Amino acid sequence: MADVSVTIDGIKVTVPKGTYLIDAARKAGINISNFCYLPGLRAYGACRMCVVEVSGRKGMETVISCGTPAADGQVVLTNSEHVREEKKRVLQALDVDHPVDCPICEASGRCDLQDYCYEFEVTKVGSLDRPKIVRPLERLSPFIDLDRDRCVLCGRCVRICDETIGAEALAWADRGVEAAIDTPFGKSLLDTACTSCGSCVQVCPVGALSSHTYEISAHNWEVQPTRTTCGMCSVGCQEYVETYRNRVVQVSSEDSVGVNDGVLCVSGRYGLDFVNHKQRLLAPMIKRDGKLTEVSWDVALDYVAANLSRYAGEQVAAIGSSHTSNEEAYLLQKIVRGGLKSNNIDHDARLGSTPAMQALGDALGYPAATNGIQDIYMNAGCVLEFNSNLYETHPVFAYNLQKNVRITGQKLIVINPLRTRLVEWATIHLAPRPGTELALLNAMARVIIEEGLNEADYVSSKVDGYEQYLASLMTTTIDEAANETGVPAEDIRRAARLYATGGKTEQQQEIKPPPVAANTSVPVSGGPEQGIGVPAMANSSQSAPTPENAGAASQSPAQVQAQATTPDPQYKASSIVYMPGVIARAADEANAVYALVNLALLTGNVGRKGGGVNPFVGQNNKQGAADSGCLPNYLPGYQRLDDTAAVNKFAQAWGVDALPTTAGRDLNTMYAGAAAGEIKAMFIVGENPVLADPEPERVKRALDNLEFLVVQDIFMTETAELADAILPAASFAEKDGTTTNAERRVQRIRMAVEPRGLARPDWAILADLGVRLGLKMDYRNPSSIFGEMVKLMPIYAGITYSRLDVARYLELVVPMPGAISYKQLKLQGYQWPVPDRSSKGTDVLYADGFGTHRPNLRVVTYTAPTATTEQMPLTLTAARSSYAFNMGTLSRYSRMLNIVEPDDGLRVNPADARRMGVANGAPIKLFTSVGEAKSKLIVTEDVPHGQALLASGQATRDDPIRATMVAHDGYQRPDSELIPDLRVLVARIEQDKG
Ligand code: SF4
Ligand code: SF4
Ligand code: SF4
Ligand code: FES
The missing domain is CATH 3.40.228.10 (Dimethylsulfoxide Reductase, domain 2)
Known part of the structure; x- marks a missing residue:
């Protein structure tokens, strides 16, 4: 692609031909004020706030920089007297109808209109020859409000919803001075294709769109934003957790930042109020006289250490979490392997993605x-x-x-x-x-x-x-x-x-x-460490x-x-x-x-x-939990138990004589062992298997059969209720560390608020417990744990906390009608393997071949699924919902997410509903080979004829089908009985008349 050079405010900059002037200016380090432009969205040209002067055939001309491609040799002025006057006129026109309610506006302190009025010295609001339009605040959804009088008609919200989210849930309504944005037919956003991602609010330059905060309102200049990595799914979005008086107030994002490029989803933006939930565990507890009783940390940790060590070896097992940090997953497996001499360590992904x-x-x-x-x-x-x-x-x-x-x-x-x-x-x-x-x-x-x-x-x-x-x-x-x-x-x-x-x-x-x-x-010259180039679009004329x-x-x-x-x-x-x-x-x-x-x-x-x-694994740190060694058959970094040198390396680093070298029990066989009395003590960190694993009653019976169960978690879960000791942990917003997303990118999580009550970060609890189990664990902070990990894990070897804090830039060129838009995407973190400190990570695995591992084209034998019958005429599968992330294990503690009633009926095709004589919305009974459940029927063309779809909703203990089907699919019963058709069950429904 040819380049052009332009001189902007005296700074010469070279950009690909077709680049908008506003983007070229950004490359020169000059931000041109604007309302309607957003990098990566189609140019809109609505506000004229981005005007600049450019040299043309007739001298200097005034153009909008967001819609004018840079031309070679052009001279551009972004802040001339003329430009400032033009912008002042734009602002005065906007101010005529704009309510002067900055003191009570949610955007005050981060409002572009406010900032530009100062910048361009707008001191007076113009007068009107008609009554000022005043419209009421409207609640568009449980998450979002609209104040049309504050709208500057930039259209960012409409375009991001259409172009980036694909929802088209917002549109223009009315004309002239009455023009405003609206939902289709004025519906609630929940009745549209809206995903409640909040992107429209994020990009609104003024206070027209606003999110409901979690619980406390504060001025924008009072909230403290902390950049961190989302704690929900494994995309690993970068976000800001905003806090006030040690409470999480809301979550925001920033355009061009992170793999998410400034976009979040409903869980990431609105689901984090679980951190503030009143059911958080606030103090350690141990069972005394059959009752859980609050005790000091020392008493609790002494008690846990004494009981776990009684069963060291084959009788003890631990389950880690996909939500704790890499450092915490590492410490847990270190305790089990080094302190308890067992490889009985696994994590919840066993029932989902591990196989x-x-x-x-x-x-x-x-x-x-x-x-x-x-x-x-x-x-x-x-x-x-x-x-x-x-x-x-x-x-x-x-x-x-x-x-x-x-x-x-x-x-x-x-x-x-x-x-x-x-x-x-x-x-x-x-x-x-x-x-x-x-x-x-x-x-x-x-x-x-x-x-x-x-x-x-x-x-x-x-x-x-x-x-x-x-x-x-x-x-x-x-x-x-x-x-x-x-x-x-x-x-x-x-x-x-x-x-x-x-x-x-x-x-x-x-x-x-x-x-x-x-x-x-x-690649940005001298900037990015990972420029990704592609060939031009293939010629379409080839047949x-x-x-x-x-x-x-x-x-x-x-x-x-x-x-x-x-x-x-x-x-x-x-x-x-x-x-x-x-x-x-x-x-x-x-x-x-x-x-x-x-x-x-x-x-x-x-x-x-x-x-x-x-x-794309499920939870935020499924990849990292496995990387860090929460697996019964691998040491951290996927080093094998039969690799003597690797085993000795860990033993030496941990200061222990020897480590167990036979593969431990996985999560399935742990439950089987517990049920059979072979496993006598378990340590469960950050998981709630009684809710989230298949066949909850079976899991509960197995855990009930243990002699000692310790649960470390942030809530009093169904599993914690069974425990002999409970250790209250900090949530992801209350601690530092790293997590690894689905693309192997190791990123920082950062402490935004202090832990609730006496809760402590998992790493701190584990370090104190490890000492009691005879391990040397003098870690000052997660960084020092990470320092130990990278010495032992070649795939993470070149990563340090300080390297993770340094931004790297990826320059993206996006084709737009009539021009191109490009932006610098600010990325942090490294994709492993990162073999040494000069390495920039590995964006594509096997680019240099497969090493000694020569892959096979494997013969994959197909066997037909269980056929439907006249008695069981439907094929049942399960679906997931972004409002009930991971079966609601976290999202059920989010007040915001729970406002949206889970759409958890059973969906069938209209033809099947007619044949069965059951109407839309009717209560039904669902019969399958793993049990029966009650639900309501949702009739929809989205489900093919002969099939039924069970929405995940939020699992409950009395809903065995959903718990079993949705929790995971590659499921083997603890007693080794395989259920081959779990994700796909044959089923029948009938109207529930009782
Ligand atoms: S919340 Fe997201 S999907 Fe809904 S209207 Fe706003 S941008 Fe569109
Ligand atoms: S609501 Fe906000 S983003 Fe949408 S058009 Fe109005 S000012 Fe722009
Ligand atoms: S849940 Fe996933 S997609 Fe949503 S904001 Fe968090 S990391 Fe991003
Ligand atoms: S930003 Fe260029 S016209 Fe609005």
Whole structure:
């Protein structure tokens, strides 16, 4: 892309041709005042507040800088007398109708109108020849208020809601002086596609839109913002926790900051009031005379240490959390391994993502996403979202993904039996019958090979097992797969071509191409450490493979192989994204991962920018808990227990003679051991298995059978109620540390408020407990724990707290109609492996090959799911909701999130409802092989005929189906009895007349 140079206020700056002047000025370090501009959104040109003078043919001309591309040699003045006068006029016009209510306005102190009036010396408000318009404050939703009289009509809210969130929940209403924003037909936002993300409030430059604060109102200059990493899901959004008088007041974000680029979701923005909840545990307790009694920390820790050490070895086990920090996960496993001489350490991801993540590790080397979030946005030509609902589970990733798809022409394949929200933007939606996904993935692989779209050179040089894999694929024709899955054969072929060619086969259907066609990013000179470049958009004139080219079903593997050619090198990469733990039936979860990896290997998409296989684990620190060693079969950093040198390294560093080297019990077998009396003591940190694990009664019985249970948590949970000792912990907003997001990025969490009552950060509790168990744990702070970790974990070796505090910049160039917008994305943190302090981290795993681990194309055998019958005619699956994050284990303590009544009915297609004679909204009974439950019927076209969808809502102990289905899917009963069809159950419903 050609560059142009302009001189702005005497500073020469060079930018890509087509860059708006307002962006060029930012690159020169000059911020041009504006109301309606937002980097990355389409230019709007509504406010004229961004006017500048530019040199033109007739001398200096006045233009709006947000809609005028920079021209080579141009001279620009942003603060001349003329410019200041123009801006003053704009402000005076705005002030005429604007209420002068700064003293009671929520935005006072961070209002652009207020600031600009000072900056441009607006001292008088103009007069009106009509009565001033006064409209009442309107509550748009339980989260958001609108004061139309304060609105400056910039349209930022409308555009961010449409372009970035994809919700289109706000629009313009009325005209002239009555013009204002509104919801469609004046509805509550909750009755629109609004996701309650709060982005509209965040970008409003004045006090027209405001969020309800959690509990205390304070002036903006009184609140203390602390930059931290969101504690909910694994996107790892950067946010500011704003506090006042040691209470969390609200959460805000900042444009161009973090992997989230300034956007948050409802959980991240409005769900953190759980920190202030009145049911927080405030003091340590131990059981005396059968009753939990408050005691001092010393008494509690002595009691816990004495009891845990009584059972040291095989009789003790611990469960860690996906919500604690890396340092805390590390200390917990250190206590169990070094202090209690046991490898019986696991964390809650066992019931969700661990099996799928370990399958990914088996297949490629690391149990982690291969690529990064920005890399996927910027470099993938096609994204395949597999059997997940990332718009609900990882909203901010999905928001930005849909934006990218709409702006850049990136292709999106959604594979899901259900019509999830991302389907709205999908190039193609494949809806296989639940449980038949493996047949579909195998069929796509067969199409890729038959049509010569596989990367033959890549496969032959880097991958084993091609012959057997090919032979296995040839046993099922595409038509047979279509028949089995219910997906039309031509759709299977189309999706396979899209995936294999990075979306190139459908470039001719490009949405209106912007004049500057490439979506690229350019490293900031001297600034960013991770510039991500992409080739220009592939030429659309090349013909796509046609169905006629497709190999005949009767071809032998050898014939098919002979046709394989090296694909067009201009193909962009394709990226696979999914949420592990929910993508297949329990017995198929690992195979589903292998089948996805097969597609990626076959097309050379592993080790490539914009490609890869990218699981989005559930909670914020699932990745970090596993990295830090909360696994029964790995030491921290995935070092093996049979690696004597590694074991000795840890033993020496921890000052212990020896460490156990046989793999411990995983979470399933811990419960089985507890039920059988083999495990006698358990230490559960930050988890509530009695609520969140499958078959809650079974878990409860196992825990009841223990001789000693200690729970360390922030709330009195259902699990804590069973404990012999309770240690009150600090929430993520009350401590320092690090967490690792879904793209392997290690980021800081920072203490924003003091812990409630006598609660203490988990790391501090664990350190004091460790000392009592004979370990040397003289940590001054989480940084010193991290210092020990990085010496022992090669994947984190080059990370330090001070490096994590240094911002790095990624320059993003976004095509816009008529021009381009670019912005510097401020990123922090490092994606592991970070082998040393000169390393900038690893944005793409395996870019240099697979080392000694040569991956296999694995044969993935498909077996048909349990068939429905006349008695059980529905196939039941579960869904998730962003309002009830992780089954509500945290969100149920959020007053804000609980205002929204969970939509937790059972959804069926209208045809099925008619056939069963049950009306929309009717109370029903649901019968399945794992139990029965009561619910209400929701009739919707979004669920295909023959299927039923149970929304996750917030699990309760008396709802065994939801607890079992939603909590996790790769579930094996503690007594080793496998439930193969847990995610996909056959079911029947009937009206509940009682
Ligand atoms: S909260 Fe989010 S989805 Fe709702 S109107 Fe505002 S920007 Fe749109
Ligand atoms: S409500 Fe705020 S963001 Fe929306 S148009 Fe008005 S001033 Fe702009
Ligand atoms: S819950 Fe996830 S997507 Fe939402 S703000 Fe937090 S990290 Fe971001
Ligand atoms: S910011 Fe340029 S016209 Fe509003």
